[in-house]
Amino acid sequence: MPVRPIRSYLAxxxxxxxxxxxxxxxxxxxxxxxxxxxxxxxxxxxxLAFVMGGAVGVGLVAFPFILRQPHPVLANRFHLPxxxxxxxxxxxxxxxxxxxxxxxxxYCPGPALAQLAAPNSETWLFLPALIVGSAIARVINRR
Amino acid sequence: xxxxxxxxxxxxxxxxxxxxxxxxLDGRIAGISGIxxxxxxxxxxxxxxxxxxxxxxxxxxxxxxxxxGHAPCARADFPGALLIVGGLLVGVGTGLAHGCTSGHGVCGxxxxxxxxxxxxxxxxxxxxxTTCIVRHVAGIG
Numbered sequence: 001m002p003v004r005p006i007r008s009y010l011a012x013x014x015x016x017x018x019x020x021x022x023x024x025x026x027x028x029x030x031x032x033x034x035x036x037x038x039x040x041x042x043x044x045x046x047x048l049a050f051v052m053g054g055a056v057g058v059g060l061v062a063f064p065f066i067l068r069q070p071h072p073v074l075a076n077r078f079h080l081p082x083x084x085x086x087x088x089x090x091x092x093x094x095x096x097x098x099x100x101x102x103x104x105x106x107y108c109p110g111p112a113l114a115q116l117a118a119p120n121s122e123t124w125l126f127l128p129a130l131i132v133g134s135a136i137a138r139v140i141n142r143r
Numbered sequence: 144x145x146x147x148x149x150x151x152x153x154x155x156x157x158x159x160x161x162x163x164x165x166x167x168l169d170g171r172i173a174g175i176s177g178i179x180x181x182x183x184x185x186x187x188x189x190x191x192x193x194x195x196x197x198x199x200x201x202x203x204x205x206x207x208x209x210x211x212g213h214a215p216c217a218r219a220d221f222p223g224a225l226l227i228v229g230g231l232l233v234g235v236g237t238g239l240a241h242g243c244t245s246g247h248g249v250c251g252x253x254x255x256x257x258x259x260x261x262x263x264x265x266x267x268x269x270x271x272x273t274t275c276i277v278r279h280v281a282g283i284g
Contacts, residue, residue: 008192012169016199020203021206022156026150026158032215032218038274046148048151051152055249056159058160059253059254067166079170091258095265098232099266100269100273103271106229107226109176109244114204116201117201117205120216126226129231130234132230132231133236134176134183135180138185
């Protein structure tokens, strides 16, 4: 077990904090707002395109600089996905199932977790189901 | 529904900054579905940073709600069954796709990953179609 400096744990906590701030400020945590964006046939609210644009924009600029470093500041190596195949039926099926679940509920995993900060009973139905679904996928993926 | 481009953009910049921080400092991809599912059995190890990131995520939202004095409450007559079915589908789907809105939609696109682009376009288009059917054909929500 490699020794992990306490600072790397603080970094994870801090990054999570900023992420949660961003989700709540952008109203990604409000399923009304999310469904208002997905419902292009209704009174369309394009706000969430600005969330995605801002987040991807920062990443597009910052990631190339970061990944040019020999290693992360507080760790030995970068942990990046190793499978880069762009076409894989299981990934497409998964993305489609995710899209159906997101479209009927208005929640994706980050906002559902962040909503534990709100007095909102919805996430107490959504999150346990999400965890069961993730466990099922883990079993399927190990086959 | 109000159009809120400024708070959306600033929130997006914060999310992108958080993902960049986690990659720069810890070398990890800020994909929430992967961070969460890595805590499930069989444990993939390294549970501490996952738990701390999720704690921070909840804390960050709590902080904003405290400052703002308002948090989104539950929808009055939204069927609980849709939340349960939705949660199951999001869990299975993001597991099979190896990523969600953050892992594929933010970090994957920022890495210029074609795999993530295909996944993101798929879940976005399917979600748009699903929402339109649920709202305008089934008349729910």
